[in-house]
Amino acid sequence: MKRLVLSAIVGLSLASACNLLSKNFFETLVKSNNSDYCLTKNKYYYLEYKNDFGDYVKTKFPASKAVLGMKEHLDKIEFNRDVDRIYFLAFLIKNNNFFRKFFNPNDKDDEIFYYSNYLASYLRYGGNLGYIPLTNLTLENLQTKKVNFKKTVSSVQIANGLISYFAAAKSENELKKRILLLASYIFAYTKKDPITGSFNEDVFVSLRSSNSNILIFFLNTILKNTKNPKIQNFIYLLVTQNSNIVKYMLRDKNTKQLFEKALEFYKKAKKC
Numbered sequence: 001m002k003r004l005v006l007s008a009i010v011g012l013s014l015a016s017a018c019n020l021l022s023k024n025f026f027e028t029l030v031k032s033n034n035s036d037y038c039l040t041k042n043k044y045y046y047l048e049y050k051n052d053f054g055d056y057v058k059t060k061f062p063a064s065k066a067v068l069g070m071k072e073h074l075d076k077i078e079f080n081r082d083v084d085r086i087y088f089l090a091f092l093i094k095n096n097n098f099f100r101k102f103f104n105p106n107d108k109d110d111e112i113f114y115y116s117n118y119l120a121s122y123l124r125y126g127g128n129l130g131y132i133p134l135t136n137l138t139l140e141n142l143q144t145k146k147v148n149f150k151k152t153v154s155s156v157q158i159a160n161g162l163i164s165y166f167a168a169a170k171s172e173n174e175l176k177k178r179i180l181l182l183a184s185y186i187f188a189y190t191k192k193d194p195i196t197g198s199f200n201e202d203v204f205v206s207l208r209s210s211n212s213n214i215l216i217f218f219l220n221t222i223l224k225n226t227k228n229p230k231i232q233n234f235i236y237l238l239v240t241q242n243s244n245i246v247k248y249m250l251r252d253k254n255t256k257q258l259f260e261k262a263l264e265f266y267k268k269a270k271k272c
Helices: 002-018 023-031 063-074 078-094 105-126 155-167 172-189 201-206 211-224 229-239 245-251 253-268
Strands: 044-050 056-062 137-140 150-153
Touching: 023 063, 044 063, 056 063, 063 078, 078 172, 078 253, 105 155, 105 211, 150 155, 150 229, 155 172, 155 211, 155 229, 172 211, 172 229, 172 245, 172 253, 211 229, 229 245, 245 253
Parallel strands: none
Antiparallel strands: 044 056, 137 150
């Protein structure tokens, strides 16, 4: 019996060691401009960070999350941080098939209904955003300075507008562009949260993302930045389902610059 227990312990230790990203690989990925996140698949890494008490704590992270987090920590120029985030998202998209049922006419209505109910339930019971998800937001129409039009919307309307934005894609290629364009706009005008904050750990472990995770990532980021004029303007277009929403984002210089990088990264990103 002792031999069996010992063998089990040794086996677990070897498996654990195999799943640990080496320090050399970690440092190479952090320094690389086009990191091969395939190397982080099913691996983890330990990082030390200072907690609220000022103590340094050694914590286990999915390896890709550790790499991206360190990249963001080391970036001195804000745009570089945005580039790191959009590259990682492009890599995730390359390795996932998002919203595939949107392109099947027999499934699309059911999918939209499902996601609408899913996000409404998430906002009410699992959003962890305090009072924001249940509060109406008053938005100003920032399209023109000549008119001061205000519209009161709920977070559920924002969620439904987000679903409609993705559902408007006519092909998988257009859908991926819509995801990367929206991410480029949000990254260009929000500086608080890393992209890693809104995905579950197993997304990074397996490099797979469920449709709901990508929706929740965008929804959380939008709701956390409702006082940001650029995000308010986007919300107004989103809830009114404005057909010019893509053109609006592409006209923005900072967004377009980052979006072009995103498309470049998507082409280069490896498929694991």
